[in-house]
Amino acid sequence: MTDLEQHFKQFRDQTIGIQQTITGPYGEKTIVYADWTASGRLYSPIEDMISNHIGAFIANTHTETSSTGCIMTHAYHRAKQEIKKHVNAAPTDAL
Structure with a gap:
């Protein structure tokens, strides 16, 4: 693992669904998300903040x-x- 990969691992590991798989015509595969510009993925610390501190408001x-x-x-x-x-x-x- 490169230094850059190691640095960002802490963030990647908290991305919701990072290890999610989907079954398709070639069997079960890990989802590769490549549309970060348009929407991105859910990030646990942000989602936890929304759920636990902001959601009620x-x-x-x-x-x-x-x-x-x-x-x-x-x-x-x-x-x-x-x-x-x-x-x-x-x-x-x-x-």
Whole structure:
């Protein structure tokens, strides 16, 4: 295993379904997911955070007439700021 593979192994191992198989005309094969640009795969730490800390507050991010709507709107805007910070986006860059 290369140093790069070793570094990313900790993340790969937490990808949900990384060892998932599917049976097709050539027997049972491990799924090879190759559409990361469009959607990606579920990642356990993120899914756990959503399930255990955010899930109970899920609501429409465009509704601020309820407590849950306000919480989601705030979380949505904060997430956008964090993503922009991590990719060095300017405040005027679209996300």
